[in-house]
Amino acid sequence: MRPRTTSPIASGPQAGFTIVEVVVASLVLVIGALTTFGLLSAATKNTQRAKATQVALNRVQQEIEQLRSLTNDQLAMTSTPAHSTDSLNPNYRVSGGTFALVRQPPGNYANMVVNGGSLYGGGFVSGGIVDPGPTSFSSGDVTGKVYRYVVWRDDVNCPAATCPGTQDYKEVVVAVKLDTPGNQSGERGYVEVGSDFVDPTDSAQNDPIPGANGVVTAQQFFLSDTPCAASGATTRQDITGDHLLHNTRGTCASGPQTGTIVGAPDTLLLGAPPDPDPYDPANPPLYDYSDDFYLEPTPDTDKGLQIRKDDSSGCNYVPTGATNPESQIHRWVTDPMASNFTMTEKVTIEFYTRTLNDASYPGTLCVYLFKRSEVGSPPTATDTRLTDKSTGFPYWTYKPGGNGLWPSGAWTRVRLTMDFNNAPYTIPAGNRLGVGLSVERSNTPADAIPIMYDHPDRPTRIEVDTTTPIDGG
DSSP: OOOOOOOOOOOGGGOOOOHHHHHHHHHHHHHHHHHHHHHHHHHHHHHHHHHHHHHHHHHHHHHHHHHHTSOTTTOSBSSEEOOOSOTTSGGGGEETTEEEEETTTTEEEEEBOBSOEEEETTEEEEOOOBOOOOEEEEETTEEEEEEEEEEEEOOTTSOTTTSOTTOSEEEEEEEEEEOOOTTSOSOOOEEEEEEEEOOTTTOGGGOSSTTTTSOBEEEEEEEEEEEOOSSSOOOOOOOOSOOOOBOOSSOGGGOSOBTTSOOOOEEEESSOOEESOTTOTTSSOOOBSOOOGGGOOSSOOOOBEEEEBOSSSSOOSSOOOSSOGGGSOEEEEOOOOSSOEEEEEEEEEEEEEOOGGGOOOBOOEEEEEEEEEEEETTEEEEEEEOOBTTTOOSSEEEOOSTTOBOOOSSOEEEEEEEEBSSSSEEEOTTOEEEEEEEEOSTTOOSSEEEEEOSBTTBOOEEEEEESSOOSOO
């Protein structure tokens, strides 16, 4: 048998790596590889972000150029966006009917131009077509949303005699918020660009005598479902469901009331109703603003406000009914005017209506315009009604044309232009402008006429021809 031999362990300069050395070397290689891959990943993400940011900037500039191609009358938002609680969302800067031009912290709030227009050459020109969004878009593998805003601006270099009020020109702001890719964490911010817009054909500076050539602002007030504040500015309340009829026969100091308790009128607000989702007509839903048991038809399908016909024929600003007269008149008033507000002759009401249960019947709606002064403690209201220029009556009436039947089958938009006597007429500072609605008995066989308002798709409003516009609306 041959003897077994063993190889000696190498030593000295010719010795190999020990296991520990191999492990350490492997760890160094792994750490180096991870660092390299991390750097490559970060570089890839940074490249993606730079590319996406450039796409956003290109999209913003494209949107601005498209908006600048619109006419002055078209340059108005179709609805008021809803406020967002997310500080990385552009709508975080929306507050009621205003938008913060300063981004962080939000400041320099300007009133948004919503469904706007102008009175030019004696007629109202409407047609706002700017969709506030958010509108989704994609460019290759980059996706995001576009937000658009149009606000009123004051030209401090234009004298008040030439540019009355603070609605001298419009500013457009476009924001693009990119979606966060799946390989990145954290919500991304947004980029924005703003641009001024002045239509030289409508500029007040081209009118040597203000108002002489028809350059007059159509100040808008929207009929809301929010009772007026006793003083200061009223904050629009969210509508979250059906509710009892507001008793609007008292003063703003009466506070919100229902039933037979005399309460505050609802408010004429400068901002249009907010729209939480412009692409979903079912959001917000329609609610019943007069959910009292005696105002429920059979079947119970009514929405909006039911105005019962009066107990006596004619248009009665003070209802003659002894039972629930609060349902026979509904009133809205503005907040107290901060300065004198001068109306030059025309007021147009645009409202949405249909018959109860879509039945077929005629009807007559009575419309009242009035100046309200509230004095004393507790305050009492003195209403001075404007009179129809053609009839001399302190009210206007609307009757459907054609077959005389009230609109049915769908909520229908109706416009009634009212010329009044003693123009120009001024609502003094501290007073309020008001509008009231009632139903004439003799030509309305049904129990009531429904009116819808304070809804983004049905923004019932009045448009006032004025030479002293309010900052907003």
